[in-house]
Structures are given as C-alpha cells and as structure tokens.
Amino acid sequence: MTLRIWGRANSINVQKVLWACGELGLAFERIDAGGAFGIVDSPEYKSMNPNGIVPAIDDDGFVLWESNAITRYLAAKHGAGTLWPTDLRVRADADRWMDWQCTEYSPRMRLAFWNLVRTPKEKQDPAAIEESRAGSEAMTAILDAALAGRTFIAGDNFTMGDIAIGVAVHRWLNLPLRREARPALEAYYARIMARPAAAKVLSSPIT
Numbered sequence: 001m002t003l004r005i006w007g008r009a010n011s012i013n014v015q016k017v018l019w020a021c022g023e024l025g026l027a028f029e030r031i032d033a034g035g036a037f038g039i040v041d042s043p044e045y046k047s048m049n050p051n052g053i054v055p056a057i058d059d060d061g062f063v064l065w066e067s068n069a070i071t072r073y074l075a076a077k078h079g080a081g082t083l084w085p086t087d088l089r090v091r092a093d094a095d096r097w098m099d100w101q102c103t104e105y106s107p108r109m110r111l112a113f114w115n116l117v118r119t120p121k122e123k124q125d126p127a128a129i130e131e132s133r134a135g136s137e138a139m140t141a142i143l144d145a146a147l148a149g150r151t152f153i154a155g156d157n158f159t160m161g162d163i164a165i166g167v168a169v170h171r172w173l174n175l176p177l178r179r180e181a182r183p184a185l186e187a188y189y190a191r192i193m194a195r196p197a198a199a200k201v202l203s204s205p206i207t
C-alpha cells in the first residue's frame with residue numbers, strides 16, 4: 001500500500017480524493033483527520049500540510065495537498081484518457097470547472113452549509129443563509145446552463161471535472177433550503193450518482 005490519504009470522510013474536499021480513487025480503482029489507506037478527529041494541528045501533520053486542513057496525501061513519499069491538485073495528480077498518473085482527458089481543450093474545460101468550483105461555487109455555499117448543517121438552530125444567522133443561498137443559486141444557474149445538452153461537465157465523457165463539480169452539486173441539492181428547479185443539473189446529478197464510486201462516497205447525509 002503506497003497511497004495514504006488524510007481526511008475525514010464527510011469533508012467535501014476529502015470526498016473528491018476518495019471518489020477519484022474509486023473511479024481509478026486505486027487501493028489506499030485513509031487516516032481520519034480534521035474536525036473531531038484532530039491531528040491537523042499536530043506538528044507532524046503540519047510538516048506535511050502547513051495549512052492544517054484536509055485532505056493531504058502521501059503517494060510513495062510524494063506529499064501533496066489541495067483537493068483539486070490531488071485529484072488532477074491522481075487522474076494524470078492513473079487515468080489518462082478517462083479522468084484525465086488527453087485532448088488539451090477537453091482537459092482545459094474540465095480544469096476550468098474544477099477551478100470554478102473551488103473559487104466561485106463552493107465559497108458561496110459555505111455559509112448556508114455551516115449555518116444549516118453544522119450550527120444549532122438558535123445560533124443560525126438567517127441573513128447569512130439567505131445571502132449564501134442567493135449567491136449559490138446564481139452560480140447554480142450558470143452550471144445548469146452549461147450542463148444543458150452535455151452529458152458531463154467537459155462533454156460526452158466523465159472526467160476529473162465531474163468529481164469537483166459533483167461533490168458541490170451533491171451538497172447544494174441536499175441542503176435543507178429553497179431551490180429553483182434546475183432540470184439539466186438534476187439530470188446530471190442522477191447520472192453521476194449512478195456511478196458506483198460516487199454512490200460509495202456520497203451516500204451518507206451531508207454533515
């Protein structure tokens with residue numbers, strides 16, 4: 001066993017790495033870390049990931065953090081032609097949506113998630129939830145339009161881009177809040193969740 005993954009399984013960013021491993025058929029060892037598991041503030045962990053967050057991997061001595069970078073690395077190493085598109089433009093398309101998930105989509109969803117899922121009702125901030133909901137809805141409209149007429153986010157085939165987008169869509173569609181109907185997005189979600197590797201990682205309620 002040469003691939004080790006640090007991170008609690010309910011983290012959206014750890015889920016990307018686990019899902020990628022599932023798609024690629026990779027064996028790995030996962031060490032629970034972050035949240036109630038701690039570990040991330042230890043000097044040992046910080047020497048590996050100075051940010052003190054999850055995920056991080058050690059692949060036969062090569063340490064890497066940042067979930068999308070890890071997903072790209074595993075895809076490039078083991079998934080050329082599948083998760084890692086060999087066509088430059090298809091790969092750039094997948095790459096673009098991964099960056100968009102990380103910099104535009106998930107940040108807008110964060111406060112709704114934290115308030116509705118991780119904060120007791122009496123301490124929730126309704127204004128923050130609404131601002132986050134509205135911002136996420138606007139981003140979801142962009143994604144829904146992009147998915148209309150596409151099977152997967154970068155075209156006809158499932159790629160690494162669908163992993164980053166997929167975990168975010170999973171979170172959005174499972175938040176207990178009001179959402180616009182998004183037919184293309186909902187059909188896409190059903191397609192990706194039909195994949196055994198996705199179902200395995202995303203089957204539990206969001207926590």
Ligand SMILES: N[C@@H](CCC(=O)N[C@@H](CS)C(=O)NCC(=O)O)C(=O)O
Nearest residue numbers: 011012013034035053054055066067
């Ligand atoms: N940009 C980083 C963000 C990682 C991140 O925010 N991780 C969260 C969990 S999703 C974390 O470690 N939180 C602290 C903790 O769990 O203790 C990535 O994509 O890997």
